Amino acid sequence: MARKQGSHSDITGPRVRDAALRLFARHGYAAVSMRQIAGEVGLGAGALYLYTPDKQTLLFSLMHDHMQELLAEVKRDRVAGPDDPRARLEAFARFHIRFHLDRPDLVFIAYMELRNLTPENFATIEDLRRRYETRLERILRDGQTEGVFRLDDSKLTAMALIAMLTGVNTWFREGGRLDRRAVENVYCDLVLKAVGAA
Amino acid sequence: MARKQGSHSDITGPRVRDAALRLFARHGYAAVSMRQIAGEVGLGAGALYLYTPDKQTLLFSLMHDHMQELLAEVKRDRVAGPDDPRARLEAFARFHIRFHLDRPDLVFIAYMELRNLTPENFATIEDLRRRYETRLERILRDGQTEGVFRLDDSKLTAMALIAMLTGVNTWFREGGRLDRRAVENVYCDLVLKAVGAA
DNA sequence: GTCTATAAGTTGATAGAC
DNA sequence: GTCTATCAACTTATAGAC
Numbered sequence: 001m002a003r004k005q006g007s008h009s010d011i012t013g014p015r016v017r018d019a020a021l022r023l024f025a026r027h028g029y030a031a032v033s034m035r036q037i038a039g040e041v042g043l044g045a046g047a048l049y050l051y052t053p054d055k056q057t058l059l060f061s062l063m064h065d066h067m068q069e070l071l072a073e074v075k076r077d078r079v080a081g082p083d084d085p086r087a088r089l090e091a092f093a094r095f096h097i098r099f100h101l102d103r104p105d106l107v108f109i110a111y112m113e114l115r116n117l118t119p120e121n122f123a124t125i126e127d128l129r130r131r132y133e134t135r136l137e138r139i140l141r142d143g144q145t146e147g148v149f150r151l152d153d154s155k156l157t158a159m160a161l162i163a164m165l166t167g168v169n170t171w172f173r174e175g176g177r178l179d180r181r182a183v184e185n186v187y188c189d190l191v192l193k194a195v196g197a198a
Numbered sequence: 199m200a201r202k203q204g205s206h207s208d209i210t211g212p213r214v215r216d217a218a219l220r221l222f223a224r225h226g227y228a229a230v231s232m233r234q235i236a237g238e239v240g241l242g243a244g245a246l247y248l249y250t251p252d253k254q255t256l257l258f259s260l261m262h263d264h265m266q267e268l269l270a271e272v273k274r275d276r277v278a279g280p281d282d283p284r285a286r287l288e289a290f291a292r293f294h295i296r297f298h299l300d301r302p303d304l305v306f307i308a309y310m311e312l313r314n315l316t317p318e319n320f321a322t323i324e325d326l327r328r329r330y331e332t333r334l335e336r337i338l339r340d341g342q343t344e345g346v347f348r349l350d351d352s353k354l355t356a357m358a359l360i361a362m363l364t365g366v367n368t369w370f371r372e373g374g375r376l377d378r379r380a381v382e383n384v385y386c387d388l389v390l391k392a393v394g395a396a
Numbered sequence: 397g398t399c400t401a402t403a404a405g406t407t408g409a410t411a412g413a414c
Numbered sequence: 415g416t417c418t419a420t421c422a423a424c425t426t427a428t429a430g431a432c
Contacts, residue, residue: 008397028313030228034426047398049427112310115226152384156376159369160362160388167361178354186350190358194392206415232408242417244410253408399432406425414417 015041016051020058025105029059029116059113060121066106067128073099074135085143086197092136093191094184096165101180107169133158140195150196161191213239214249218256223303227257227314257311258319264304265326271297272333283341284395290334291389292382294363299378305367331356338393348394359389 019040023032034055035045052058074095081091100107114122137158143149151157165187172183192198217238221230232253233243250256272293279289298305312320335356341347349355363385370381390396 012397026313028226028228030226031314033424035424043397044399045426046400046428050397055426115224116229152387153376156381156384157388160365160385163365163368164358164362167358170361171357178351183354186354187358189350190355190392193394194388196391196396198394210415231406233406241415243408244418245416247409248415397432399430401429401431403428404426407423409421411420412418414415 012041012043013051016043016048017058017062021062021105021109024059024062024113025108029055029109029113056116056118056121059109060117060125062106063110063113063117063125064121064128066103066110067125067132070099071128071132074132078135084148085139085146086148086192088139089143089149089191089195089197090188092139093161093165093188096162097168097184097187098180100166100169101172104169107166111166133162136162143195143197148197151194157195161194164190210239210241211249214241214246215256215260219260219303219307222257222260222311223306227253227307227311254314254316254319257307258315258323260304261308261311261315261323262319262326264301264308265323265330268297269326269330272330276333282346283337283344284346284390286337287341287347287389287393287395288386290337291359291363291386294360295366295382295385296378298364298367299370302367305364309364331360334360341393341395346395349392355393359392362388 016037020032020037023036023040034048037058038045038048052061074092077091077095078088082088110125114125117125137154140149140151140154140157144151144154168183168187172180178186189198214235218230218235221234221238232246235256236243236246250259272290275289275293276286280286308323312323315323335352338347338349338352338355342349342352366381366385370378376384387396
């Protein structure tokens with residue numbers, strides 16, 4: 001409070017991020033200029049640097065916040081969720097699809113722009129991704145131990161299932177033949193059968 | 199024959215394509231300059247335009263040839279392959295993994311650089327991809343009809359399985375814990391179980 | 397908080413020499 | 415078949431006015 005009148009910092013900042021996100025997702029990080037982002041927000045090119053030290057940080061910040069939220073949300077879901085491996089796997093699959101369909105642009109750049117990160121930034125994002133993958137792997141191992149899943153390799157299976165679930169984003173369009181709930185159901189069925197738990 | 203001595207056209211052309219492929223895969227189409235490609239081949243920037251009319255055509259030609267070969271090869275595999283849906287599905291899965299692991303850079307740009315194609319070029323590539331997906335969908339429908347597969351939706355399942363199989367490229371490294379044959383086996387098992395045919 | 401001007405360098409593509 | 419020189423436009427990022 002007692003904030004200076006006419007200060008738009010706290011509204012312009014998010015607008016810059018939103019514009020960058022949309023443009024990066026549509027055209028790719030390297031193909032988008034700072035002028036384009038500024039233009040989208042209605043700013044001159046120079047004013048952008050009030051909201052980010054540089055273009056790389058803008059990309060990294062989008063990806064980092066996205067991965068942090070992914071991890072935080074999947075943990076929340078787990079705490080509130082069921083306990084047996086089969087139900088946990090289904091909850092994970094539904095969570096993954098829902099979270100990813102809610103943020104198509106963020107998901108897109110988090111997968112496509114990894115190579116445009118500096119090595120340090122890349123390592124940070126990769127670590128977050130690995131931690132997410134490990135959560136699924138743990139569910140699969142628990143199910144194996146308890147004898148409710150049958151699978152050859154929990155690490156490979158985790159990678160395979162995540163790739164499958166994330167793939168929804170490449171073709172799903174709102175208002176299409178199937179709604180989100182129906183899509184969730186089809187994919188859950190595939191996941192559970194694939195691990196021998198259907 | 200009777201070709202002019204000193205003409206390196208037929209060897210330099212492929213070298214330009216190879217350099218472009220590697221650089222596009224590593225850094226992304228938009229981030230790679232024609233000068234970088236030329237430098238990689240040991241040419242001046244101008245000489246590149248003897249081998250491609252422009253940068254866009256270079257990208258499109260790589261993607262187009264890749265998709266054409268994918269379709270041609272999957273058709274050859276089918277002709278020489280088995281007839282019952284279960285064996286056809288397994289053959290498709292093994293073919294897909296093998297073909298994709300053999301061409302990681304081409305696979306990468308064919309998925310990542312779609313948004314850098316002109317609308318016409320994009321439509322052409324998308325059509326080829328759709329035709330490939332349809333081949334898997336047909337296998338699934340045949341298996342459903344014959345009662346050897348149990349699945350909710352052949353279109354969605356085809357998309358899901360292709361995403362899963364293509365995902366191998368994101369983590370597989372030669373000389374790792376599992377060799378290609380072992381990876382094929384794990385994924386085949388997942389695919390067959392997912393469609394209720396294991 | 398934002399603009400304009402500017403720096404210093406890069407871009408895709410072409411022209412003409414050899 | 416290749417090189418060098420060149421074009422006009424564009425790039426990220428900064429400085430200083432307002």
